[in-house]
Amino acid sequence: xxxxxxxxxxxxxxxxxxxxxxxxxxxxxxxxxxxxxxxxxxxxxxxxxxxxxxxxxxxxxxxxxxxxxxxxxxxxxxxxxxxxxxxxxxxxxxxxxxxxxxxxxxxxxxxxxxxxxxxxxxxxxxxxxxxxxxxxxxxxxxxxxxxxxxxxxxxxxxxxxxxxxxxxxxxxxxxxxxxxxxxxxxxxxxxxxxxxxxxxxxxxxxxxxxxx
Amino acid sequence: xxxxxxxxxxxxxxxxxxxxxxxxxxxxxxxxxxxxxxxxxxxxxxxxxxxxxxxxxxxxxxxxxxxxxxxxxxxxxxxxxxxxxxxxxxxxxxxxxxxxxxxxxxxxxxxxxxxxxxxxxxxxxxxxxxxxxxxxxxxxxxxxxxxxxxxxxxxxxxxxxxxxxxxxxxxxxxxxxxxxxxxxxxxxxxxxxxxxxxxxxxxxxxxxxxxx
Numbered sequence: 001x002x003x004x005x006x007x008x009x010x011x012x013x014x015x016x017x018x019x020x021x022x023x024x025x026x027x028x029x030x031x032x033x034x035x036x037x038x039x040x041x042x043x044x045x046x047x048x049x050x051x052x053x054x055x056x057x058x059x060x061x062x063x064x065x066x067x068x069x070x071x072x073x074x075x076x077x078x079x080x081x082x083x084x085x086x087x088x089x090x091x092x093x094x095x096x097x098x099x100x101x102x103x104x105x106x107x108x109x110x111x112x113x114x115x116x117x118x119x120x121x122x123x124x125x126x127x128x129x130x131x132x133x134x135x136x137x138x139x140x141x142x143x144x145x146x147x148x149x150x151x152x153x154x155x156x157x158x159x160x161x162x163x164x165x166x167x168x169x170x171x172x173x174x175x176x177x178x179x180x181x182x183x184x185x186x187x188x189x190x191x192x193x194x195x196x197x198x199x200x201x202x203x204x205x206x207x208x209x210x211x212x
Numbered sequence: 213x214x215x216x217x218x219x220x221x222x223x224x225x226x227x228x229x230x231x232x233x234x235x236x237x238x239x240x241x242x243x244x245x246x247x248x249x250x251x252x253x254x255x256x257x258x259x260x261x262x263x264x265x266x267x268x269x270x271x272x273x274x275x276x277x278x279x280x281x282x283x284x285x286x287x288x289x290x291x292x293x294x295x296x297x298x299x300x301x302x303x304x305x306x307x308x309x310x311x312x313x314x315x316x317x318x319x320x321x322x323x324x325x326x327x328x329x330x331x332x333x334x335x336x337x338x339x340x341x342x343x344x345x346x347x348x349x350x351x352x353x354x355x356x357x358x359x360x361x362x363x364x365x366x367x368x369x370x371x372x373x374x375x376x377x378x379x380x381x382x383x384x385x386x387x388x389x390x391x392x393x394x395x396x397x398x399x400x401x402x403x404x405x406x407x408x409x410x411x412x413x414x415x416x417x418x419x420x421x422x423x424x
Contacts, residue, residue: 009224009243010217013287017250017280019257025363028247031221032367035240038229045231068229075225147381151237151374155244158370161414162363168421169359202373209380 004078021089026081026120026166030074033127033159037071039152040064040133043141056140063136070126070133074159077123081166084119087112088170113174117183120166124187127160128194135201143208150205157198164191216290233301238293238332241374242286245339248368249283251360252276252345255353268352275348282338282345286371289335293378296331299324300382325386329395332378336399339375340406342368347413355420362417369410376403 004012004023012031016023044064047053053060091108095101131153138149167187174180216224216235224243228235256276259265265272303320307313343365350361379399386392 005222006220008218008220012221013246013250013283016247017253017283025251025360028251028363028367032244034225035228038225039237039240041229042236071225071229147377148237150377151240154370154373155240158366161366165359165362165417172421
């Protein structure tokens with residue numbers, strides 16, 4: 001099977017809708033983040049080289065570079081989410097007859113759950129950064145494509161909140177509570193910064209549209 | 213060029229990020245809605261045929277049917293968004309030297325703008341219905357995949373808010389104010405119903421995860 005990003009959109013949506021456990025919400029979260037980053041890049045491309053936006057050319061160049069880097073990262077996370085989920089399922093499927101088997105199985109499950117917590121946490125972190133980038137795109141980018149910056153912020157925010165659910169569910173099954181609490185605290189800090197920012201950015205875009 | 217849904221995810225994201233005006237935020241909005249509908253279907257598939265969920269089999273069958281119908285509708289809207297946007301651009305590109313040309317151009321622009329308002333309005337409407345479906349998935353579906361119902365609600369809500377921006381921008385340029393105001397009123401009603409519902413559904417999912 002190809003990596004997810006090589007599948008057609010129709011194939012991906014069919015697989016998402018099917019009874020197969022992967023791809024699932026984690027892949028959808030990463031795809032929302034990747035779409036958001038792509039829209040920030042689009043705003044940059046349509047601002048670069050425009051005389052009216054001469055003053056922000058350097059900002060747009062830096063913004064484009066960061067958005068493209070996050071887009072690549074988030075696109076790769078679609079496949080990473082499938083991989084870690086399958087590792088968790090494989091660990092649960094290990095033999096558990098003898099005490100030795102039980103110990104191996106339990107250790108493998110815990111190992112897999114850590115990865116299955118860290119992948120969506122990284123996705124949440126990347127999406128939160130895209131929220132921040134979409135604010136720059138909305139404030140400084142070509143105002144003809146401000147709706148695209150507005151869509152970027154909603155997509156990034158939805159990706160963040162979606163990834164958060166996968167952190168909660170996997171962290172909840174981790175026995176090493178120090179590890180789990182550290183991840184949950186990190187997620188809470190990411191969410192706290194992005195929630196207010198997202199609605200402020202969306203509202204600013206909406207107001208610019210009404211004023212136009 | 214193939215229809216968008218036949219492109220690979222990587223090709224779509226590359227096109228979204230490029231300086232080409234299409235695909236843009238409208239296509240991303242439809243794809244978020246389609247992902248949300250797909251995740252509702254996934255929850256249905258993983259609830260149907262399970263003995264523990266015998267009481268909700270009919271609900272899940274009906275939910276699946278509606279989610280799949282909306283998924284098809286939203287997937288097709290990705291292409292429809294490109295088509296109507298290109299029609300607006302083509303109309304703006306018409307000759308405008310003589311008065312007769314100006315009159316034809318203006319009429320064509322107005323005609324295209326109506327379609328470019330109605331497509332995202334239909335997208336918003338479909339996304340709002342997926343928000344409602346995701347509540348049923350979260351409340352009655354297999355609790356092992358409740359995070360997928362939670363991702364569905366965030367994706368559908370982001371699709372709705374994103375489509376709304378395209379309604380605002382296109383309705384704003386329509387000279388027939390009766391037409392425009394009627395569309396904006398319809399959108400406002402859709403949004404009013406979905407805003408509170410979305411955060412309530414997400415919060416209920418999050419609470420179920422904490423209680424597990």
